[in-house]
Amino acid sequence: MSLFSSSISLRKGISITDEEFVQLRDFIYEKSGIFVDQKRKYLFESRFRKRLQELGLNSFGDYHKFLKFDSSRKEEMIRLFEMITTNETSFYRDTKQLEAFTDKVLSPLVADIRKQGKKDLNIWSAGCSSGEEPYTLAILLFELLGMDAARWNIRINANDISMAMINKAREGVYNDYAMKTTPEAIKKKYFINEAGGLRIKPEVAKLVDFRLMNLNDPLALKRIPRSHIVFCRNVIIYFDEDMKKRVINAFYDNLMPGGYLLLGHSESLHKITKAFKPEFHPGTIAYKKE
Amino acid sequence: MRIDELKSGMILSADLKTRDGRMLLPGGLELDDRHIRMLARAGIEEVDVAPPLMELDAEMVRAVEGYVRDFYLYVNPDYAPMLELFRISLDRTAMAVASGWKLPSPETRRAQTVEHLDDLFLKDMGGPEDIVKHETDLASFPDMYFRIREVLDSPNVSADRLAKVVSTDVGLSAKLLKLVNSPFYGFTSSIDSISRAVALVGGQELSSLALGVSTISYFKDIPHELVSMEQFWRHSISCGIFARLLAEQQSGLQAERLFVAGLLHDVGRLIMFKKIPYASREAMLFARENSIPLNEAELEVIGFSHTDVSRYLLESWKFPQGLSSIINHHHDPMTFPDPLGPAIINVADNMANAVGISEGGMYVMPGIAEQAWETLGLDVNFIRDAVTAHDEQIDQIQRAFF
Structure with missing residues (x-):
């Protein structure tokens, strides 16, 4: 007895290849100095998936090209930075x-x-x-x-x-x-x-x-x-x-x-x-x- | 509920047996009219049924899915054992919500503030060895376990002598008796003395259990702001039960030892809560904020993890080497020369996390080391069966300890 389809999957969309991951990771590092460890590959994949769908892109390789060559790449970088940073903070922290x-x-x-x-x-x-x-x-x-x-x-x-x-x-x-x-x-x-x-x-x-x-x-x-x-x-x-x-x-x-x-x-x-x-x-x- | 109040569609909450122990209907069964007539004929007067379930609408089902998904963001989504755990977490969480549990909001899932708590040292000013030294200088480990070991290691060990030693500690004896009387062991008649327990369970096995019980009672003054002790030990007991179930599938392992390893796999974390509470909370926040497992967050935020601490702690407590290694390597099982024990705890820890999500577990799935799962040589279907067996045992075992 389950409310969920027996074929429900954990994967929600396209996957990132190891090569694409390294490409994007290096690109992000070059631009922001933020280093994404290989261990976080799946996390990275799920964090960006929605954005790829919004842009109508079919692969992470295409996203990399988009970030490098598209006319709206500057605006996209701003979005990218928002996706890779976290914001845990409060007044009088520590x-x-x-x-x-x-x-x-x-x-x-x-x-x-x-x-x-x-x-x-x-x-x-x-x-x-x-x-x-x-x-x-x-x-x-x-x-x-x-x-x-x-x-x-x-x-x-x-x-x-x-x-x-x-x-x-x-x-x-x-x-x-x-x-x-x-x-x-x-x-x-x-x-x-x-x-x-x-x-x-x-x-x-x-x-x-x-x-x-x-x-x-x-x-x-x-x-x-x-x-x-x-x-x-x-x-x-x-x-x-x-x-x-x-x-x-x-x-x-x-x-x-x-x-x-x-x-x-x-x-x-x-x-x-x-x-x-x-x-x-x-x-x-x-x-x-x- | 009285038999004349039963309606078809109600769910049996436990196995239904006749007075002489014959199984009539299994727990979890959805009753229909035929079952109810059969129960009436068998002369049954009352049965336990699960509380009525709330109907979940499509929006609620989506909320459950989203909630559970968050715990699985870090792990390989294409890995079959992980997918199976995900489905189990979904079903259990939906069931919990249907029974009235509210999905925790992001704010309540964050650790509480510990601004008033002081760390033993600031970042990079000390290591796991300093934490352990500070702890062991202040308090010594209960020595009952070592007295038991002494008896076991001496020639002409007898059940009576062992029983005599254990019986000097009334609290320990009571807990051990509750444990051996739990469904975990499946003895049909009740065991009312330690000497009988030694005879039935075995001296080595009982001494392993005594070590587990002694260790748990050692930890009393953990800052409650950081973690609910009830939840901490529930997860630990779950892990112990899964470890035992997994160990039973292997040959040449002492199942009690794996149970105890599972029970104590996170003890390093308790010492960290005591000695570096502020940094521990920062690690918890970091884990939540970045959707990464706690052990990875510990390494980044604190610079060492709870298994680095347990390594020093268990050594200074003179734990048996085999048991310590299993505990210390549960996050990197394949780096240990004899990986079977650590592999079992690695898998059991994930299973315990998966079932803990619907009970308010806060941290993301650490992920099964894929080689660890292969080492066990089990079919993916084993996971769901193990969860069913776990559910039959957990409450009673928890009551035995607390």
């Missing part, structure tokens, strides 16, 4: 790290800048997904600077490879899941209740500049203004060793002397570079450019 960051990195840094008689602060949020991380950083700054915040010149440069995520970030409206680890007081202070969820207040939003960017584009990386702090969490985990090194070197070049790089909980510079000086705090390692 609270322990953020506490350590505020106390041990941000406060001393702000004091230092003040001492120099300046009020400029640049932060780069690389791989910002739908905006939760850069907005969280903006809120942390408001909390730290208080009334003085308005007199500071703060710029948070946030970018992501997915246009859909950049649009969502600019929209700035979030559901409960994005808020799950956000303190109530913060919600009240920095968000406006709307029918569609919570909207980030304009004075916070205006600190953040969202742009579409590919971390595999060396020229684009160079256009980011020099930063005091780089946040790049849960991004390099998708890169292979070589790409990790290139991206981390770009962060190093971008940072001003005395600046800090912060990575995700599951990432470290171990095996990547010794250029930074690691500072160990409960909940995080802050990598300092000396």
Whole structure:
């Protein structure tokens, strides 16, 4: 007794040959630095199948050609990047790290800048997904600077490879899941209740500049203004060793002397570079450019 | 339900037997008028019928299919044993939904937040050996098992001496008795003493079971935010039962040992939950977000997996080498020189995952190592029979442990 046809199959459409897989994988790696392991071949196949059907293509080889030669290849690349990236994020993600960051990195840094008689602060949020991380950083700054915040010149440069995520970030409206680890007081202070969820207040939003960017584009990386702090969490985990090194070197070049790089909980510079000086705090390692 | 309330179309929920044990009708049977008249003639007064099933509309059936499909995205869709497991998961999930189970939403399927929990070390600042050392420095493994081994290894071992040792631990004895009285063993009369259990089941076999029971009782303080312990052990017991069923098809294997290997195949994960809860949760999120199996996510997010941890843990607990190897290689069975045992757990783990989907299992199918399945030399049809046998045993065995 089954509600399903006895011939129901797991396969839902055309399959990818090993050759096509390698072709596409290399193409994606070349364009984005994201490396898709052979073990994920079937996953890859099912993720792209729908797109192939929409385009009326009969094989993954044809899709590869489409990406290379079709007149709409640029738009297709944007879609492709959306299909290969994931977006697990939330406000105040990894609270322990953020506490350590505020106390041990941000406060001393702000004091230092003040001492120099300046009020400029640049932060780069690389791989910002739908905006939760850069907005969280903006809120942390408001909390730290208080009334003085308005007199500071703060710029948070946030970018992501997915246009859909950049649009969502600019929209700035979030559901409960994005808020799950956000303190109530913060919600009240920095968000406006709307029918569609919570909207980030304009004075916070205006600190953040969202742009579409590919971390595999060396020229684009160079256009980011020099930063005091780089946040790049849960991004390099998708890169292979070589790409990790290139991206981390770009962060190093971008940072001003005395600046800090912060990575995700599951990432470290171990095996990547010794250029930074690691500072160990409960909940995080802050990598300092000396 | 009383016999005069029965209607044709109702499903028997268990085998129906006469008082002297003669089978009348098998569980799962859809009753018709002829059956009901036959039961009345046989003098049966009451029978157990399954709760009425909800009719599933086409949209619901599609939702079930979509839900189950998500768990199979990672595996080879053209591989026959996987396809068979997929169909089993579909049928079971449809049945669960028809009985009132709600398909979990994507949000409830995500792990809960553990922002307040601290890891022993940050990424790349420690390895599986540090986790295990921290654990074994704090607590020692219950030594009952080793006392049993001592008796078994000594000359002139007698059932009585063994029974005496086991009986000093009342909790262990009670659990072992419940186990040997479960349908797993199929003894017709009830076994009420450890010495009788030793005589019927065998000293070696009972000592394997004692090791399994002791290990389970060791784990009490696992952070509940990460995983429901009930679900964790249900999956483990399922895996143990499937391992035993698979082992019975092979010659020269001690089935109890495979049962225990299945029962304990994920113990490394429990130690990780205790020592690196935040990283463990990150791995779970990563697995869900990328639709990849948990062991692969562990390797990427944490840098080592639960079998790396079990390797150190079981060694420091002085587990029998054969048993440890089976557990430690269940995700890479063919790399072990004697792959049969690990291959069984590899397949059993997949079977347990497949039946767990309709009970709220959260993680995608890890995939059967194709050579592992070939090593077992079984027909694909065996899978469905094994699932039926599993279903007859699981609840009672779970009750024996908890």
